[in-house]
Amino acid sequence: MFLRARVWAVLGALAVLAAACGGGGGETLTIYTSVTQATVDAVVTDFEEANPGASIEVFRAPTGEVTARIAAERRNGDPGADVIWLTDPLSMYQYQSDGLLAAWEPAAAAALPPAASGPAFWGTRVLYLVVVAAPGNPESITEWQDLVDPSLAVAFPDPRFAGSAFAALGYFGLEFFGDLNAAGAVQVPSPGDVVTGVAEGRFAAGITLEFSARTAAEKGSPVEVVWPRPAAVAISSPIAIVDGAGSEVRARDFIEHVLSESGQTAIGATGWSPILAGIPGPVIPAGVDIVYPEWDVIIEQQEDLIDGYASLFGG
Amino acid sequence: MGMRPSSAASQASPLRFGAPLAAAAVLGVLAGYPLWRLAAEALSGGGMGDALSATGVRTAAFNSLWTSAAAATLAAAAGTAVALLTERYRIRGAAALRVAMVGTLIVPPFVSAVSWQATYAPFGLLDDLTGLSGGWIDGRVGVVVVIAVNVAPLAFLVVAAALRGSRLGDVERAARAAGAADAATLRSITLPLIRPALAAAWLVGFAAALANFGVTTVLGTSAGFDTLTTRVYRAIAFSAREAAFQEAVAMALILVLLALVVIALTDSRFVSGRMTGLADPTTGRIGSMAPAPPGAAALAWGYLTLSLMLPLGGLVLRALTRAVGVSASPGNWTLANFRAVWDARTWEALGRSAALAASAALLALAVAGLLVFVSRTGNRRWGSAAAVMFAVPGTSIALAVSLGYGRWIANTAAIILVAYVAKLLVLAHRPLAGSAVSIHPDLLRAGRAAGAGPGGLLRWIVAPMLRSAIVAGAVLVFVFAVHELTMSSLLRGPGNETLAVVVLDYQQIGDPTVTAALAVVLAIVIAVVAAPLLWLRRVWGAPQ
Structure with missing residues (x-):
């Protein structure tokens, strides 16, 4: 009896843990990113303030863990991400040529340095x-x-x-x-x-x-x-929508926000250089090429x- | 379960047939199926061919083998020496030595490597203070030494448990009574008799070293020295490219095969020796203890000073210093680095990691118990299977588990626990298996004759005799699970951060003073959690 009670206690604890670590519902926007936590947090908070009721879940890890996770997920079906936001364009070019990314253009596209983006991904900071x-x-x-x-x-x-x-x-x-x-x-x-x-x-x-x-x-x-x-x-930190993402509309909203004055200011405030000109952020000396x-x-x-x-x- | 002693006979036979099936099923779930998916992935896409023909893979495989073998040998030597000192000789401060030796485990290996570099390398702390430094730290020598220091506590625990749980003392007393000198007794009686434990210690060290990534990266990179594990990580960094992902998977498979060969050979040739004849169910202690050889205690403390206290001191100083590169004098001390990591996010992640680690410890103990039970009734090879996964780097295990079970249980605690238990099972299994031999079959027969069922035997005879091993196994699995950096960071669900996620974020930002502060906080938390368990172990391990 004593042993059995303990077994149930352990199983119960595991069940609670499983629930605590479980994923969210269908309307949630899931972002896979290698961008440092403080920056992601600042941008997500800023977005949530501008869009009350928005539900965002972030999976943050070093680039290798993010890409390995995506590779494993693709073998078992679709990647779990709606938006991918990385530190450098190398992996993004690969995803673009693999057809993993949705073709789409944010409003700020014309204001971005042409070399910082591909047809399906967009630089967010430098x-x-x-x-x-x-x-x-x-x-x-x-x-x-x-x-x-x-x-x-x-x-x-x-x-x-x-x-x-x-x-x-x-x-x-x-x-x-x-x-x-x-x-x-x-x-x-x-x-x-x-x-x-x-x-x-x-x-x-x-x-x-x-x-x-x-x-x-x-x-x-x-x-x-x-x-x-x-x-x-210069290395741009690109963001993109996964083709066939469950919440594509919300994904577009999010990227538009990252590339808005408000989102860019949030990036600048965490110590990284915003990609759009005229946003407060780290100062680059005049005359630097x-x-x-x-x-x-x-x-x-x-x-x-x-x-x-x-x-x-x-x- | 233990309330129905009369049904003992009827329960015994289904258990005898059911247990091996259950063990096979559990190992199949933990290791078999994920590894099969890994192998299928490596062999289908041509990754295996690419990996084998890639430049430097053979050198890396050779480096993996020899550094792991060398580190395991050094670790087994250091661990055995300290274990003999604390368990076989009468020595002042044996308890403190034990705690210091096991204390090395509170710092994860990659932090340990950074601490060694910051303490001993040219321009390091010791260089600043005394002008002494070791250029050898950066390179293959440093890699081997620091890995050895990090796995030595495992070797110590295995050998110390064997020494405590046997009737070696009686045999040694007899040898001494017959006029043998202490050195001769040690050489011709003690060491040959604990050979299985020595081999087990070497093997666990070898597996831990083979999977090590942090130390080789920190200390091997500047010398251009790499192993299969560092190559797995480099391939992972570029795994958006299909070929790189397959190469990572293929190299993980090569590591599995290497581990399989070495572990199977070691297990079958050396570890399978039986110590049952030495079992001492009545005291669990060595009888009369000889005084320690002169200078041995000083040597042990010297080793622990160099391997633990100085690097740990260096780590604490770095955490207290306001920025890297400024002198670590009191004028530059600050708590700002601690404040930077001291937030709700860290504590939440720590709580989640601790809950996962505790669950993993309980599950690993249950599986280990099953394997030990099965080994006693038949095949002794079950244990080798548990050791192989320990030699596989965390990322590769995470990939294998993700390929195997991601479809069904992605983003749950369950998938992380599968990875943890698969990787860390050996840490629960070896202490249990080592102590289980001290349960003489006559004891169980006596219990049965007295009317106890399987539950009663487990509760009244087996568990009390294995308490020490159970606690040791639980603490080891817990500590390694809290420390791990890659399995949970790859497998967790979005938004559910574990400690690994926080650590890797600070590492990516690249401020070593903040990372040091986080490591110190973590070490203190682990010490606080583990101390009561070690104390319990002392109580439980005492003569009954």
Whole structure:
């Protein structure tokens, strides 16, 4: 009797847990995203305030977990997402060419930089690849090419772990990474590790995301953002509707909101650069040049780039 | 169940036939079907061929094997040495040593790797304070050492349980009485007799090392050193591309096959040795204990200082420092990093993770109990099956489970629990299996003769004798489930965040001081939860 009561107690607890972790109803808009939590929260809250009664569920995880989940779900039927919102365009280009995304154009489409979107996905904010250096830029780094210097300890993020780091490989090409290798530059797991390494003095400079370097500097880390010539590399954080989404109308409403002044302001307030001009957000110094990688070209060369890179840096 | 002793005879035979069927069904659900889906996926799309021919996959497989074997060997050596010291010798502060040794588990491996780097690498904490640093931390040596340190507590627990639960003391006393020196007794009596436990310790360490991702990523990347597990994760990062997804699945399958071969060989050659003859149902304790060899305690504390306390101190200092790269002196201390993670979201996620982990611990114990029961009545290979899944990285298990059951139970707690129990079953099974041999069949016969049914035997004889192992298994499964980062983050339903989701978000933002603060909070929570259980274990493990 005693044992049986305990078994029922456990089963009951499991049932409660199952209910607590269960999914929502049909009218709910489900967003799969790799955008950082604070930013998603700010935008979703803003949307819910503008649309009382809207029900939104967010699945947030690093890009790899999001894409692996989608891949597994596609094998068992349809992906569970109505909207996909990612950190960089690499996976989105793939989904677009696989026909996973719904063809549709938001009202703000014309105001977006043409290179930031595909026909079926839309840039929402911009991440910049820049140089991080010690305060005051003691090594006088002004160009990307200055990183190719055997007398400097230089770090960069492994392009095989994340799309934003892959953008650097795609944009600069294998020759530049060959030069970096010859000059003794070191790969680390992520853009954040580059900033940490420079802050601790292990590296003199490195390639990283402007957000990572800026937020570390704001907290007091001894690092400085350097906007290198000829141009900082811009990476758009794309959003799209899944073809056949259960709540396509609501999905459109949501994306329109992300690209509205209100949604863009919410993005800017969480420290990321809004994609629309004239919205308050991180300040980019005057005279800085920005360039978007040619993703459609890079994607064609994806495997060759990765193989060539592996022969330089191992693995 | 235990209220009807008269029906004992009639219940015994269906149990004998039903239990193996139930065990096979449970293992089929936990491992068989998901792995079959994984294999079908790998073999159908040509992913297997691509994976095998991809540049560097063989090197990565070789790296996986040798780093795991080396780390498991080091871990087994360290774990055994400390276990002998605390369980076989008379030594001051044995309880503190035990707690410190198991305490290594409160920090998840990837955090541990970051702490080691921040403490020992050039420009690290020790370098700042003393000018000493180890360039070897970044690279294959560091990978092996830090993985070994992280799995050593598992080896310690397995060996310590074997030493406590056997009548080794009587045999050793006899050897000493016959004039054998302590070293000779150790070499020719003790170690050969606990060989199955040593092999089990090595095996669990090997499986844990094979699945490790965090340490190799943190410490191996700058040296261009990778293993199959890091390659799985890299393929996952690009898994929007069909070929990359299939490569990830195929490499996971290669890992499963490697684990299967190594574990089956080890299990059949070494672990299957029986210690039943040494079982000591009356005291569960070693008899007279010899004084510890001179310097051994200092050596053990030295090891724990380097492997646990310094890196943990480094972690706490980093969490307290206002930004990375500034000196960790009191002038730069702040609680801001703790305030950043100290919010309702963290606590809610922690609560959900703890509930899932506790459920996983109970389920894993139930399944482990079933496997142990089946092993006693027949096939001893059931245990190997439980160990294989532990060697598979969390992401791969999540994918296999998602492919297998996503159609029916996606986004529920059930699918996460299937993944947890599948992966962590071995942590509940090995302690139970190790202690179950100490239940002499005569005891059960005596119980039956006295009129106890299966329920009565379980409640009055088996459970009390296995209490220590049950608590150890539950704590291990709980801690590993709370720490895991990838299974719940892939399988959970939208809006239902687990701790992994919060940790990965902070990691993605990339502020190591905040991540350190979160790790410290987590370590404190786990210590608070585990301490009463360890205390219980001490009470339960005491002579009865």
